[in-house]
Amino acid sequence: MATDRKAEVTWRGDLMSGTGRIDSVTSGAVGGLDVSWPARSEEPGGMTSPEELIAAAHATCFSMALSNVLAQDGHAPEQLKTSATVTFQPGEGITKIALDVEGRVPGMDKEAFERAAEDAKENCPVSKALASVPEISLTARLEG
């Protein structure tokens, strides 16, 4: 079954001095988030940006994929702490995404965890959608 997820944004003014707002999304989980070009390309000043939302999308997608790979191996994780850092170069676009995960996975060794993380990085839907980003890196380690 296909699922649709929608987001609505209002923008006022030109690019450099105007502002936008993510008004609502399908789930209602997010709303009233302001965005602007200076916040996106310079200091965020507490504002989100397309790249930060992509980072959130990728981190959540990767975490779900990894938990699934681990569970299929018989090692459902107790906890995965994932960060995704998206690098935006104005005029060029997104040049890099760095994924980092720390897992608490009972009975799993380091190599197997790294292999599972690599699998999740290759196959999660957001990774597939963003496959043309020049560099997607991954570091994976077990807690403790």
Next chain:
Amino acid sequence: MARGNGTISAATGAFEDLPYSLAARIERPDGKTSPEELLAAAHAACFAMSLAGELSKAGSVPEHLDVRATVTLDEVEGGSHRIVASELLARARVEKMDQESLERLAEVASEGCTLSALIEASARVTVNATLEGGTDGD
């Protein structure tokens, strides 16, 4: 994974501890966000900025742009899921602009939005733009 759940926070502090889960992602959202929803928010914001830039360059600073992005996740052969489409819809309140020029600029804006270019490599990106109230005011 089917029973697990998570939370996601932003480094800027713009959002914190948003819940997400697989069930919310592929069934009903029940107040939880998902990777595709966050991508839709990113795409709408990216395209809105790009369109504001193109309109301004054409000498018509937009008073107001309403942008929607809808990202579709679908099951593909083998049972895995793929992002298959992102649909952009814009309604523009802008002076000195006709429908045809707006549509052309919306295409250019999508090409110039970094996320459209990335998604287009593996999924369908569609753009629709309409003028609010027409050129003779409302």
